[in-house]
Amino acid sequence: MSHTAGEEALEPLMGRALGQIERLGAWVIGSIQYWGKAWIFLWYLLKGVVTPPLRLRLVFEQIAQIGFHSTFVVALIGIFTGAVLAVQGEYTLSKFGATAFTGPAVALSLIRELGPVLTALMVIGRAGSAITAELGIMKITEQVDALRSMAVDPMKYLMVPRFIAGCIAVPLLTAIFIAVGIFGGYIVAVSVLGLSSGTFVSQMVSAVGTVDVYSGFIKACVFGFIFGWVSCFKGHTCGFGAIGVNKATTQSVVTSSVCILVTDYFLTSILTRVFL
Amino acid sequence: MISVRGVSKSFGSQVVLRRLSLEVEEGKTTTIVGPSGAGKSVLLKLIMGILQPDEGEIDVCGYSVTDASSEADRNAIRENLGVLFQSAALFDSLTVYENVAFPLTECKMLHRDEAHERVIELLESLSLVKYARKLPQEISIGIRKRVGLARALAVEPKVLLFDEPNTGLDPLVGQEVYDLIAESQQSQGFTGVVISHELPEVFQVSDRVVMLLRGNIVMEGTPEDFQNTDNPEVVQFLHGRVDGPIRIQ
Numbered sequence: 110m111s112h113t114a115g116e117e118a119l120e121p122l123m124g125r126a127l128g129q130i131e132r133l134g135a136w137v138i139g140s141i142q143y144w145g146k147a148w149i150f151l152w153y154l155l156k157g158v159v160t161p162p163l164r165l166r167l168v169f170e171q172i173a174q175i176g177f178h179s180t181f182v183v184a185l186i187g188i189f190t191g192a193v194l195a196v197q198g199e200y201t202l203s204k205f206g207a208t209a210f211t212g213p214a215v216a217l218s219l220i221r222e223l224g225p226v227l228t229a230l231m232v233i234g235r236a237g238s239a240i241t242a243e244l245g246i247m248k249i250t251e252q253v254d255a256l257r258s259m260a261v262d263p264m265k266y267l268m269v270p271r272f273i274a275g276c277i278a279v280p281l282l283t284a285i286f287i288a289v290g291i292f293g294g295y296i297v298a299v300s301v302l303g304l305s306s307g308t309f310v311s312q313m314v315s316a317v318g319t320v321d322v323y324s325g326f327i328k329a330c331v332f333g334f335i336f337g338w339v340s341c342f343k344g345h346t347c348g349f350g351a352i353g354v355n356k357a358t359t360q361s362v363v364t365s366s367v368c369i370l371v372t373d374y375f376l377t378s379i380l381t382r383v384f385l
Numbered sequence: 386m387i388s389v390r391g392v393s394k395s396f397g398s399q400v401v402l403r404r405l406s407l408e409v410e411e412g413k414t415t416t417i418v419g420p421s422g423a424g425k426s427v428l429l430k431l432i433m434g435i436l437q438p439d440e441g442e443i444d445v446c447g448y449s450v451t452d453a454s455s456e457a458d459r460n461a462i463r464e465n466l467g468v469l470f471q472s473a474a475l476f477d478s479l480t481v482y483e484n485v486a487f488p489l490t491e492c493k494m495l496h497r498d499e500a501h502e503r504v505i506e507l508l509e510s511l512s513l514v515k516y517a518r519k520l521p522q523e524i525s526i527g528i529r530k531r532v533g534l535a536r537a538l539a540v541e542p543k544v545l546l547f548d549e550p551n552t553g554l555d556p557l558v559g560q561e562v563y564d565l566i567a568e569s570q571q572s573q574g575f576t577g578v579v580i581s582h583e584l585p586e587v588f589q590v591s592d593r594v595v596m597l598l599r600g601n602i603v604m605e606g607t608p609e610d611f612q613n614t615d616n617p618e619v620v621q622f623l624h625g626r627v628d629g630p631i632r633i634q
């Protein structure tokens with residue numbers, strides 16, 4: 110083959126362009142494979158949930174780990190979130206001379222939106238990273254291999270209890286968050302902002318319907334599901350060494366948070382339509 | 386009892402095992418020796434069905450590990466196995482006692498009280514009683530190894546795989562471990578695979594010895610064969626010489 114001078118000058122450029130395209134292709138294939146893995150993992154996870162025996166003791170242990178130990182933080186965040194909502198709500202509503210609706214504003218924001226989302230984010234920060242790190246370290250120190258060598262399925266022994274615990278703990282913590290938040294909002298509205306206690310409560314009771322509670326509850330369940338899935342999956346796919354665990358925990362927190370906020374938008378759109 | 390036929394395994398571009406074949410006879414102890422990175426631990430994981438070979442077949446107790454299609458099938462085979470991992474691989478959220486009891490309560494599904502007697506017996510025979518309440522992080526690697534050994538022996542499996550049972554142990558305890566392996570071999574009659582760098586001490590528990598190098602077997606025979614051989618690679622390895630046909634990578 111003979112090359113003209115122009116072609117020869119082009120060759121490295123072509124090579125670089127091809128290299129870029131190759132890398133893009135590798136990235137696309139890699140991401141698709143990764144997502145595929147995540148869904149296959151979910152399939153096995155759900156299969157593990159429905160096939161007996163379920164180790165209830167482990168589930169309770171994990172509920173204590175994820176749920177009970179997060180109660181204080183969740184309640185603390187809840188009370189201040191409620192308080193802030195009361196202040197902000199009263200300010201906004203005062204522009205329309207409608208401060209009487211501060212109660213419903215606080216309660217509806219908490220029940221429909223902030224309760225599930227903030228609780229899920231708190232639990233991810235506190236327990237999601239811990240689950241991923243624990244599972245990841247168990248994997249890289251051969252503890253998972255040891256389980257398998259003893260004919261104990263790590264999916265059933267490690268992942269399933271954590272996943273179920275997440276699905277149960279997040280809605281329960283959300284309920285606590287909302288209750289404490291409304292209490293915080295009430296205290297601030299009545300004692301600091303000087304709103305009438307009767308108005309706050311009666312307006313709130315008449316404005317909040319069961320549909321609001323349902324939609325908050327459904328959100329919390331879905332968030333718990335995502336939290337458990339992502340945390341376990343990231344632990345399961347953890348790379349080697351301290352760097353591997355570092356990456357897995359960071360990605361676990363970021364991925365679950367992003368997934369939850371994105372899902373939140375779609376869920377909200379769907380739920381407001383369904384529960385009209 | 387264990388039959389490995391034409392097994393190859395690579396990680397990416399790194400070839401670890403090349404068409405390796407190996408037979409482990411029932412009731413005998415086979416020792417695998419070879420330099421670091423030869424693929425000894427990988428071979429054990431292939432036998433356990435934790436890693437899948439790129440090609441070849443592995444049978445354990447007459448069942449094919451490589452053909453087992455589901456984790457449940459592989460678990461049925463693994464019920465016959467007891468494994469001591471190179472790193473001991475103790476569960477770090479459980480105490481020494483709970484670690485040894487684990488295979489009894491979680492795999493054999495025994496009640497705690499039923500398992501208790503056996504656990505105590507094992508802890509005593511390995512002089513581990515005083516560590517029973519400690520967590521793995523609180524004890525030295527040598528003691529961790531012994532706990533791993535107790536855990537592997539707990540269910541009296543038909544096949545025992547020991548990955549470097551003596552590394553990290555002092556000479557006295559090391560000898561105790563050999564005695565224990567020989568003793569339990571006599572009383573339980575298990576089929577053993579021992580990986581070790583302790584030459585020639587490990588020969589006292591070996592019926593057969595296999596040397597792995599560059600992903601394949603360079604020599605197979607009785608301990609006597611090994612001590613009398615003039616195969617330059619084996620001689621170099623046995624005597625730990627730096628100069629010779631084996632290059633340290």
Ligand SMILES: Nc1ncnc2c1ncn2[C@@H]1O[C@H](COP(=O)(O)OP(=O)(O)OP(=O)(O)O)[C@@H](O)[C@H]1O
Pocket residue numbers: 396401419420421422423424425426427428471
């Ligand atoms: N999960 C894995 N992923 C990638 N490479 C691996 C993996 N496991 C083992 N290897 C590679 O396989 C090779 C053989 O490892 P192996 O642990 O079997 O060595 P070994 O013979 O047990 O050595 P040692 O005596 O030091 O324990 C090593 O070079 C290692 O890098």
Ligand SMILES: [Mg+2]
Pocket residue numbers: 425426427471548
């Ligand atoms: Mg090894």
